[in-house]
Amino acid sequence: MSNLPTAPETLADYVSGNLWLFFAIATAAIMGYLTLNALFLIWLERKISAHIQRRLGPMEVGWHGVLQTVADMLKLLSKQLVTPRAIDKPLYHLAPVVVFAPVIASVAMFPFAEDLVILDIELSLAYVFVFGGIGIIGIFMAGWGSNNKYALLGAMRSVAQNISYEIPLILSALSVVLLVSGLEPVIINDNDQLRPASGISLIDIAIVQDAKGWWFVLVQPVAALIYFIAAVAETNRAPFDIPEAESELVAGFHTEYSGMRFAMFFFAEYTNMIIVSMVATVLFFGGWSGPLLPGPVWFFGKTYLLIGGMMWFRWTFPRLRFDQLMSFCWTVLIPLSIVNLLVTALVLELL
Amino acid sequence: MITAGLLMAVTFAAALLAVTLRNVLHAIFGLAVALLGIAGIFITLGSPFVAAMEVLVYVGGISVAMVFAVMLSTVVARQDEGGRRRVWAGLAALGFFAAMALVITRADFGPDSDPSEQAWAVAEIGGDLLTHYNVVFEALSLVLLIAIVGAVAISRREAAASGSARLEPGAIDPDGTGKSDVESEQRGQDA
Known part of the structure; x- marks a missing residue:
């Protein structure tokens, strides 16, 4: 009994049912982390892109320009908010909130270590995708509310791309779900109640890989690759950054947003990057599991390594054309992910 | 109990918005809020899974598809339907409500209906x-x-x-005379 993997205590357990305290601590912690993360990632992106193009990038503010994004943020905070006159007011003003709020909720569900998780709900993997879906509506509201043809075209491209690439994304995640429930079940000690690991809980997926001692990427390399490609597309990043292709659409759906409103979209983009990388870390790379170093080091190390990969991706490949993007999804990724899912099910059944 | 009541109120208000607003897009966003409210009600009933699927399919899928369809068409502001059509629509809605209520209250959900x-x-x-x-x-x-x-x-x-x-949703419109212009003009009048 003692050597069974145990379900973690959560922040909800520590504050023992005091919901307001829980919300206050959780929101403050997540917002603080996300702000720091966005500041760091934007700096990192500028540095990586600069070095790929044999430039230096920001060098003036702080050591190797590390405080550049802090200065940028202060500038954005003090900027005038320009509001176009012909906008659709409710949609225009609500859009940044609708894009940003679900993202906060998603981060709360990730297990950063075996005993470090804010919110443990059974269906956390499903809910990460659910919150991702709500953000799409926010993009629509921004594109429509701006009453600008570039914003509208950007929003339509973004949504077409998002709902298409969500399918291979979820299908490749499903192969891991199958794996968790199809392999020899791992029993988890949850508050002295024994239960088999559930495939739709992020924590359980990480626990299973930790207990088995190997990562799912070893048996699901195809799913991992599909997931990574679809995740880059989901975050609207190059080579899939067609929604805000600056040479054709100005800035896509957030063309008409200035100052901090624009910063909200920018924040959401970098936070989405971290969310899809965290999901990949949990699904394919064992979450916090790893030798010697403590769990959070492994978790964040893997996550930021994946983000580094996404940035490398962005500054190496040219942008796709819209029809190439859609046909790649529907004729390559989706059939491949369905075949992968079927093969996984078949192999698990025959084992 | 308070949460459930609040959620029902939100759902009802959003559903009212969905059928009364003139701008079709606003109506669809009202519908999306109503569907989110329904998902919340499912959670208070003890079924996070059904709630997740509700949001994933209806908010993330169906509403988005509806918005997409509206954006590809040119009619955004609803025309006045006229009194007679409104009466018929109201009667149809009431009839549907009565039929659903009848089915749900009469149905035998069996022992598994306990939200455990x-x-x-x-x-x-x-x-x-x-x-x-x-x-x-x-x-x-x-x-x-x-x-x-x-x-x-x-x-x-x-x-x-x-x-x-037809103009593809993401296609570049070289001479700038595509429908997106027409659409934004119409919306300009609407707003």
């Missing part, structure tokens, strides 16, 4: 869908297939009738 965790567990739902409710499940997917084929058939006929290739 086991009855709503994902594995349970999956197993039931593929065994006990297999026929219903497959029939529903057939309905969806027919709807898709029908939509394709209608749009093909319309495209053939108009005789011109």
